[in-house]
Amino acid sequence: MSDAVLETELLTKKYSRRVVVNQLSLKVERGDIFGFLGRNGAGKSTTIRMALGLVRPTSGRVRLLGHDMSKHPLRALARIGAIIEAPAFYDHFSGWRNLRMFAAMSGGAKTERIEAVLDIVGLRDRAHDPVRVYSHGMRQRLGIAQALLPAPEFVILDEPTDGLDPQGIHEMRLLIRRLRDELGLTIMLSSHLLFEVEQICNRIAIIDQGRLIYQGSIEELIAKTTTIKLTVDRIEEAYQLLSHNPKLSVSRNGDQSLYVIMADDQIPLVNALLVERGFRVMELSPQRETLEQVFLRLTQNPATTEAKN
Numbered sequence: 001m002s003d004a005v006l007e008t009e010l011l012t013k014k015y016s017r018r019v020v021v022n023q024l025s026l027k028v029e030r031g032d033i034f035g036f037l038g039r040n041g042a043g044k045s046t047t048i049r050m051a052l053g054l055v056r057p058t059s060g061r062v063r064l065l066g067h068d069m070s071k072h073p074l075r076a077l078a079r080i081g082a083i084i085e086a087p088a089f090y091d092h093f094s095g096w097r098n099l100r101m102f103a104a105m106s107g108g109a110k111t112e113r114i115e116a117v118l119d120i121v122g123l124r125d126r127a128h129d130p131v132r133v134y135s136h137g138m139r140q141r142l143g144i145a146q147a148l149l150p151a152p153e154f155v156i157l158d159e160p161t162d163g164l165d166p167q168g169i170h171e172m173r174l175l176i177r178r179l180r181d182e183l184g185l186t187i188m189l190s191s192h193l194l195f196e197v198e199q200i201c202n203r204i205a206i207i208d209q210g211r212l213i214y215q216g217s218i219e220e221l222i223a224k225t226t227t228i229k230l231t232v233d234r235i236e237e238a239y240q241l242l243s244h245n246p247k248l249s250v251s252r253n254g255d256q257s258l259y260v261i262m263a264d265d266q267i268p269l270v271n272a273l274l275v276e277r278g279f280r281v282m283e284l285s286p287q288r289e290t291l292e293q294v295f296l297r298l299t300q301n302p303a304t305t306e307a308k309n
């Protein structure tokens with residue numbers, strides 16, 4: 001049996017004639033911290049809403065914790081926690097009271113459970129202050145406490161770090177890790193903070209204009225694109241020599257270096273060839289792209305690319 005907690009199959013959403021999610025097949029496995037990335041308007045929140053049964057797909061299917069969401073949405077939803085965009089609270093009530101009221105609306109929760117979730121998110125000390133005096137980061141954490149109330153197996157967080165300061169972002173990162181490591185939860189989060197995503201997620205999906213453009217591990221995505229920076233004398237001659245080799249993709253960036261995309265086993269051969277032809281090789285170094293660089297490259301639309309060239 002598949003160990004997927006969320007599986008979408010050719011999921012599509014159209015608003016009038018505009019396709020905002022386009023044949024998207026995602027798979028979040030048990031134990032993942034799964035990053036869901038895409039530019040503003042790429043279709044992340046719409047996909048999450050469809051996954052939770054809040055928006056009806058135009059076509060395609062969603063299986064959540066093994067249940068078909070078009071047939072048995074409630075069976076899965078009982079075991080899910082989610083925050084979509086900013087969670088709403090009653091400002092004049094305390095964090096504790098908000099959780100109590102939320103619990104009452106969704107079948108009740110024991111006092112110990114409310115205290116436990118406040119503990120997990122580090123709000124126990126401030127639980128009796130009114131939410132109106134909470135900082136933005138404290139509200140985000142109260143939102144997570146609310147999502148954790150039903151003791152879910154799977155938590156979906158839509159931009160949990162939105163608007164947080166560096167300290168708040170760091171705390172959120174630690175909290176999300178703890179949810180997985182100590183509570184054994186599976187987590188899916190959308191975020192624009194690619195450095196954060198690189199730090200905590202084991203797998204990611206990148207979408208652009210509703211379409212999947214990558215799904216898999218971050219390491220694989222980054223490893224696929226090893227570029228070697230090559231600094232040699234007689235740069236123009238070296239460029240001519242290497243660009244004739246169909247196994248290499250060579251470009252120049254205007255500085256005194258060439259950038260060559262090649263498989264690892266080509267590196268010593270290229271080096272030997274250059275030395276044999278009398279070039280002085282000053283530098284030959286792999287340039288590991290960051291997730292942010294890969295993301296920007298993959299999601300750059302043709303209009304902006306042209307404008308830059």
Ligand SMILES: Nc1ncnc2c1ncn2[C@@H]1O[C@H](COP(=O)(O)OP(=O)(O)OP(=O)(O)O)[C@@H](O)[C@H]1O
Pocket residue numbers: 015020038039040041042043044045046047
């Ligand atoms: N109810 C709706 N009616 C019409 N269009 C909608 C509706 N909801 C979303 N859209 C459109 O769908 C597209 C995707 O929106 P969505 O909110 O899913 O993007 P997102 O990836 O979450 O973006 P962001 O990073 O800004 O949160 C946008 O163009 C948006 O305007």
Ligand SMILES: [Mg+2]
Pocket residue numbers: 044045046158
């Ligand atoms: Mg969104």
